[in-house]
Amino acid sequence: MEKGYSLTVKFAPYGTEYLEEDGSISRSIGHVWYEIRKPGVQQPESFGWSTGDDKNKGGEDNLKREDWFRYRGKNINSITVEISKDQYDKLMKFPSEAISGRVHGFSKNYDLITNSCIDFAGKALGAANLAHSDFDGKAASPYNQLGTFLEQIAKNRNKDAALEVLYKGEKYVFGANERDIKKFKETFDLAQSIGLEKFDINHQTQYVQTAPELKFTDMPPLAQELCQKCQAKLEAYYQKHNIHYSQDGLERAALAAGVAAYGEKMTDLTMLNIKDGNIYVGHKTPQGVLNYASVNEQTAAATPEQDSIAQSKQAERDLALAAEQRRQEILAYQQSQSMGRSI
Structure with missing residues (x-):
């Protein structure tokens, strides 16, 4: 070269x-x-x-x-x-x-x-x-x-x-x-x-240790709903395919996957699959667009509940910040068009 x-x-x-x-x-x-x-x-x-x-x-x-x-x-x-x-x-x-x-x-x-x-x-x-x-x-x-x-x-x-x-x-x-x-x-x-959802477990644990004790109910309501749906679908998947699992591991994996879905702006969770060691969750919008997120199955099952809850709170802040920035961008764009100048 x-x-x-x-x-x-x-x-x-x-x-x-x-x-x-x-x-x-x-x-x-x-x-x-x-x-x-x-x-x-x-x-x-x-x-x-x-x-x-x-x-x-x-x-x-x-x-x-x-x-x-x-x-x-x-x-x-x-x-x-x-x-x-x-x-x-x-x-x-x-x-x-x-x-x-x-x-x-x-x-x-x-x-x-x-x-x-x-x-x-x-x-x-x-x-x-x-x-x-x-x-x-x-x-x-x-x-x-x-x-x-x-x-x-x-x-x-x-x-x-x-x-x-x-x-x-x-x-x-x-x-x-x-x-x-x-x-x-x-x-x-x-x-x-x-995005914290992509950090390794050691980094996540270090992050949580500096934060106050968090509960499932501290998560954004939509994130809670996605996690609950993910747990129901993951449990059904394991039972259908005769896959051995522990209840703790199931709950941690579902929590991590549900938070990942929330971070990708999903409003519902209707699909779940496991392939090549990864849990894939998704939802198809009325317009036919498939939104999905994935987590490593073993890593998710080992991720402490506190880490996932902390990630959901961080995702909530990130989404709010992105929405405000987008609002400002649209406002600036509209103003630039009325003034005849580019951004």
């Missing part, structure tokens, strides 16, 4: 300073974009997706090439990975494909919910084989995408490709071919970026 080519994905939080074309400073509602560099050239090629100047135009009007210097501040997180010339070329080509509507699952018109800057950057990773082909981030604010993007990049980067993360002003350098981000999670506090 020819050296000197790199990709950087950047994550700006709500309130990041933004340099307007007239020289004034405004505040961003949050943004994700990517920058690519080639050997011998210091200034990056920068690509981001925005509302544009006219919501009726779409395409080129939504593409921004100056995010690399317009977004300013030390609170911008980033992932930088070494890439090949072929990947560089694909990332250079991707924006023209996106603005012409030739990217599967991506529209040439900006949409805050379904076709945002997060979707744009995620699809670009897929085009360069740095993520699975349908990757488009997760349902959260731009700033809270770092963990999700990092999992894909770490797993799919080229052999021996350098990888480093800048998180809250601290740098973490991955080892050669280090694919798992477990050590990174242990080093940095990523409760917002990755």
Whole structure:
């Protein structure tokens, strides 16, 4: 692989300073974009997706090439990975494909919910084989995408490709071919970026030890309902397939799986299956969309009740924060359209 080519994905939080074309400073509602560099050239090629100047135009009007210097501040997180010339070329080509509507699952018109800057950057990773082909981030604010993007990049980067993360002003350098981000999670506090439901048991236990004693009734009501339904379905599954289980293990596993479903914004739980050592729970919406979550069966059965309850409380806070950020984004978007300016 020819050296000197790199990709950087950047994550700006709500309130990041933004340099307007007239020289004034405004505040961003949050943004994700990517920058690519080639050997011998210091200034990056920068690509981001925005509302544009006219919501009726779409395409080129939504593409921004100056995010690399317009977004300013030390609170911008980033992932930088070494890439090949072929990947560089694909990332250079991707924006023209996106603005012409030739990217599967991506529209040439900006949409805050379904076709945002997060979707744009995620699809670009897929085009360069740095993520699975349908990757488009997760349902959260731009700033809270770092963990999700990092999992894909770490797993799919080229052999021996350098990888480093800048998180809250601290740098973490991955080892050669280090694919798992477990050590990174242990080093940095990523409760917002990755989600406590994905932390290992040791980290979860440490978290719970600093918290007050929690009861099942302390969980959000919807989380309680999902856990109860999960326990009934898990018990029925074990009995149907003649699988030996302990009552304590069953209850802990159901609690962990129910909390995972709550974290994925499920409003009901109608399906449960076990495959390859993982418990899968899901629900199909009236629109035919299947929402699902999964946990490792053995890990879930060993997870203390306190850990799962604490995770449900954290998930409740995360969902409330994401909803408020989304509300602010929609408000800012509506204001920008009325003022004739882009976000």
